[in-house]
Amino acid sequence: xxxxxxxxxxxxxxxxxxxxxxxxxxxxxxxxxAAAKAGWYGLMTRSVGPQIRGGESAALxxxxxxxxxxxxxxxxxxxxxxxxxxTRFAKEVPLSAHSVVLADPAAxxxxxxxxxxxxxxxxxxxxxxxxxxxxxRPNMLALGLAAMVLGIPEDVVAKVVxxxxxxxxxxxxxSSLQSVAAGRAAxxxxxxxxxxxxxxxxTAPRWLMSGNQAAGLGALRxxxxxxxxxxxxxxxxxxxxxxxxxxxxxxALVQAEDELASINMIIGSSFSGVPSLTATSGPGYxxxxxxxxxxxxxxxxIVVVNVMRGGPSTGIATKSEQADxxxxxxxxxxxxxxxxxxxxxxxxxxxTSQWAVHLAEKLQTPAIVLSDQFLGQAQAVLSPPLDTGEGxxxxxxxxxxxxxxxxxxxxxxxxxxxxxxxxxxxxISESLTHNIRGRPSTLADDHLAQIEKRQRKLSSFDFGARWxxxxxxxxxxxxxxxxxxxxxxxxxxxLNGGGKDLRFIALRLLSPxxxxxxxxxxxxxxxxxxxxxxHSGQLYRYLRAHYDLPKDTMCYHxxxxxxxxxxxxxxxxxxxx
Amino acid sequence: MxxxxxxxLKACAPADYKSxxxxxxxxxxxxxxxxxxxxxxxAELGTPPEKIALITGIGCSSRIASYTTCYGFHGVHxxxxxxxxxxKIARPDLTVVVAGGDGDGFSIGGNHFMHAxxxxxxxxxxxxxNQVYGMTKGQPSPTTDPEWQxxxxxxxxxxxxxxxxxxxxxxxxxFVARCFSGDPNGTAQTLVEAIRHPGFSFVQILxxxxxxxxxxxxxxxxxxxxxxxxxxxxxxAARRIMSDDNFNIGIxxxxxxxPYRPKQSExxxxxxxxEREFTT
Numbered sequence: 001x002x003x004x005x006x007x008x009x010x011x012x013x014x015x016x017x018x019x020x021x022x023x024x025x026x027x028x029x030x031x032x033x034a035a036a037k038a039g040w041y042g043l044m045t046r047s048v049g050p051q052i053r054g055g056e057s058a059a060l061x062x063x064x065x066x067x068x069x070x071x072x073x074x075x076x077x078x079x080x081x082x083x084x085x086x087t088r089f090a091k092e093v094p095l096s097a098h099s100v101v102l103a104d105p106a107a108x109x110x111x112x113x114x115x116x117x118x119x120x121x122x123x124x125x126x127x128x129x130x131x132x133x134x135x136x137r138p139n140m141l142a143l144g145l146a147a148m149v150l151g152i153p154e155d156v157v158a159k160v161v162x163x164x165x166x167x168x169x170x171x172x173x174x175s176s177l178q179s180v181a182a183g184r185a186a187x188x189x190x191x192x193x194x195x196x197x198x199x200x201x202x203t204a205p206r207w208l209m210s211g212n213q214a215a216g217l218g219a220l221r222x223x224x225x226x227x228x229x230x231x232x233x234x235x236x237x238x239x240x241x242x243x244x245x246x247x248x249x250x251x252a253l254v255q256a257e258d259e260l261a262s263i264n265m266i267i268g269s270s271f272s273g274v275p276s277l278t279a280t281s282g283p284g285y286x287x288x289x290x291x292x293x294x295x296x297x298x299x300x301x302i303v304v305v306n307v308m309r310g311g312p313s314t315g316i317a318t319k320s321e322q323a324d325x326x327x328x329x330x331x332x333x334x335x336x337x338x339x340x341x342x343x344x345x346x347x348x349x350x351x352t353s354q355w356a357v358h359l360a361e362k363l364q365t366p367a368i369v370l371s372d373q374f375l376g377q378a379q380a381v382l383s384p385p386l387d388t389g390e391g392x393x394x395x396x397x398x399x400x401x402x403x404x405x406x407x408x409x410x411x412x413x414x415x416x417x418x419x420x421x422x423x424x425x426x427x428i429s430e431s432l433t434h435n436i437r438g439r440p441s442t443l444a445d446d447h448l449a450q451i452e453k454r455q456r457k458l459s460s461f462d463f464g465a466r467w468x469x470x471x472x473x474x475x476x477x478x479x480x481x482x483x484x485x486x487x488x489x490x491x492x493x494x495l496n497g498g499g500k501d502l503r504f505i506a507l508r509l510l511s512p513x514x515x516x517x518x519x520x521x522x523x524x525x526x527x528x529x530x531x532x533x534x535h536s537g538q539l540y541r542y543l544r545a546h547y548d549l550p551k552d553t554m555c556y557h558x559x560x561x562x563x564x565x566x567x568x569x570x571x572x573x574x575x576x577x
Numbered sequence: 578m579x580x581x582x583x584x585x586l587k588a589c590a591p592a593d594y595k596s597x598x599x600x601x602x603x604x605x606x607x608x609x610x611x612x613x614x615x616x617x618x619x620a621e622l623g624t625p626p627e628k629i630a631l632i633t634g635i636g637c638s639s640r641i642a643s644y645t646t647c648y649g650f651h652g653v654h655x656x657x658x659x660x661x662x663x664x665k666i667a668r669p670d671l672t673v674v675v676a677g678g679d680g681d682g683f684s685i686g687g688n689h690f691m692h693a694x695x696x697x698x699x700x701x702x703x704x705x706x707n708q709v710y711g712m713t714k715g716q717p718s719p720t721t722d723p724e725w726q727x728x729x730x731x732x733x734x735x736x737x738x739x740x741x742x743x744x745x746x747x748x749x750x751x752f753v754a755r756c757f758s759g760d761p762n763g764t765a766q767t768l769v770e771a772i773r774h775p776g777f778s779f780v781q782i783l784x785x786x787x788x789x790x791x792x793x794x795x796x797x798x799x800x801x802x803x804x805x806x807x808x809x810x811x812x813x814a815a816r817r818i819m820s821d822d823n824f825n826i827g828i829x830x831x832x833x834x835x836p837y838r839p840k841q842s843e844x845x846x847x848x849x850x851x852e853r854e855f856t857t
Binding site for chain 2: 033036037205206207208209213217220221226228244245247248249250252253254256257258260261262263264265266267268269270271272273274276290291294298381384387418420421422423424425426427428429430431432439440
């Protein structure tokens with residue numbers, strides 16, 4: 001239920017549904033863009049099946065007067081262009097008795113899952129209205145309906161339609177604009193109860209971006225100039241966004257023949273001196289594991305973005321889960337210290353990726369960015385993510401001497417890295433256990449010295465305050481990560497007293513663990529609740545193994561693909577209070 | 578990607594490319610001669626060791642990088658071509674040579690072999706082919722005869738051998754040659770031409786394994802120079818290679834496909850310029 005006031009609602013959820021090809025995603029994107037231009041914040045996710053064309057499709061939006069990065073517990077308005085395949089994603093569009101459905105009676109009766117709720121159903125004769133418009137478009141009519149119900153100004157919507165569809169040509173644009181207008185005219189009044197209140201900071205800068213785009217931007221800000229990758233859902237947008245932009249920055253993206261090649265190509269380019277990245281999802285990450293270990297042993301900086309999807313195996317490619325924590329932290333054979341970080345919001349995908357590049361380069365080791373499908377593929381209107389100013393900062397041996405040793409044992413563990421081409425710096429980047437000069441060795445002393453040196457790089461490094469975002473100072477701690485963070489933040493605000501007895505620790509650095517920082521963060525905490533989207537409680541077990549948690553620590557966890565909602569988490573927290 | 582290093586060119590002798598690391602190879606191994614041929618080729622090219630990146634996988638022959646004074650990468654099994662492709666794309670100024678054995682290149686790395694041929698990066702791929710896995714002590718490789726007896730495949734594999742030169746041609750390699758390690762001078766000459774030739778150059782070097790395939794010592798008696806000049810017609814080259822006795826030595830194909838380079842953009846922007854597209 002939106003919080004109502006005289007001026008309008010603070011937040012409203014709208015679902016646009018239709019069979020694949022009906023264009024509801026386009027309508028949703030325009031609605032989100034127009035809301036941003038009119039000064040609001042918003043979020044759009046999509047529910048799509050595995051079909052390339054056809055099948056189910058839904059644009060799920062939430063618009064708000066303040067930044068919003070999760071869906072509510074139910075949708076306020078559902079606009080159905082048709083009901084085909086609706087049952088396949090009905091669970092992703094929860095409705096309540098307060099919801100309103102706008103549907104065309106010509107498309108048939110609403111399915112039982114909708115009709116049985118006892119909500120208000122408003123008949124809108126969409127097909128009949130469209131008959132009067134040459135080339136009339138049902139998705140644009142739905143857009144007009146939604147814009148009217150939400151109170152998004154007509155001229156703003158028209159401008160966005162013109163900008164986004166203008167290149168389709170005059171007639172197509174005209175019929176789209178007429179369809180939008182027909183939708184506006186046909187929209188029911190609904191007492192204005194879904195009209196958005198003005199945002200408090202309507203003139204503050206807003207960006208419209210997906211987490212995958214943000215991850216790409218952060219990587220480029222961090223200095224990545226080479227990417228090799230193999231297409232995989234839901235990471236492909238990171239790559240497609242980066243490809244043309246890398247070219248303009250003087251870099252390159254190569255589509256490799258498989259993930260085994262992509263990970264090795266970036267190790268080769270990084271060895272040559274160019275900060276490098278690949279992006280993938282679970283199946284591709286599994287294939288890369290051996291060579292991520294190579295980058296640990298040979299001390300080559302690389303960044304691997306894993307946009308997690310449902311697993312194991314091929315799993316659910318188009319939907320989210322947080323069950324790759326174990327493989328990211330533990331998936332390499334041997335003792336293989338490396339960095340694992342995770343973004344705490346859609347915009348934070350930029351900050352965390354930029355940090356990952358910096359850490360990989362600084363520590364000469366792989367940095368894994370564990371994003372997830374929700375963060376990656378959601379589009380959000382948000383405050384521009386910070387450019388941290390961090391660059392690659394690799395320790396280079398610029399003037400190597402005959403006495404230089406590539407794998408010299410240093411106090412920090414980091415050894416100066418010569419750049420191929422520079423005379424005197426020649427060395428073998430070595431996968432075998434090696435001595436300080438990079439020569440193969442089976443000696444126990446060399447093995448120990450190099451293992452300790454590689455571990456020391458991580459254990460002696462000061463990761464700073466960015467290891468976690470900590471909010472509140474109450475005696476009950478919520479610990480979580482990734483796309484769980486947004487519904488947790490909202491749940492805390494829904495609780496009595498604004499959750500004053502709570503504190504939230506959103507982990508950004510998963511490995512190496514930070515026992516001292518966690519102890520500090522948990523000072524005064526009596527009970528803790530760990531929240532995560534994995535069936536086996538991977539985060540809970542990981543934190544239990546490495547941190548001194550309160551005796552009374554609970555875990556709320558379940559698998560994907562359904563995202564947590566604020567109400568679901570509020571109920572869990574309330575049980576702790 | 579503007580990392581580039583300059584160094585003064587100076588005359589180099591083959592010995593300048595030899596490191597002081599003692600090879601793990603057995604006495605009599607063909608790979609010693611390949612190492613020698615490589616040193617001679619580098620010296621003749623006059624490319625200083627720091628301008629060469631020698632990239633290898635895993636196996637006896639893949640140890641070769643350590644035995645030179647070049648920049649090198651001893652990676653994981655089967656992925657040397659991917660590593661080398663990354664090096665060449667990032668640093669076109671370097672001379673990139675990828676080397677390994679028949680198991681590394683044609684079995685676990687077979688997919689990369691095919692795709693490196695079709696991608697055609699400007700690098701040279703040397704496979705020291707001894708038709709056996711030596712480091713794991715004598716198992717059949719993709720180029721092993723079907724009847725060859727081993728503990729892992731008693732009675733032989735019964736599988737037809739892989740034909741690397743034909744696969745290379747069919748996949749788009751731009752230069753194809755076969756050498757014999759017992760002729761280091763001839764091999765060196767072929768390597769010089771392979772490295773100079775733009776695009777992906779593939780050189781199969783018959784390099785006997787005296788320990789697990791002692792019968793390969795007889796190769797010396799059966800190898801012979803290719804009776805005809807290299808062709809620029811891949812179909813003709815493939816026919817010749819398919820019908821020869823597998824001991825034809827020399828340059829067999831020289832193509833003229835332009836080497837792979839990622840597309841360059843004429844417009845250059847700064848990262849900050851990217852932010853505009855997100856503003857609403």
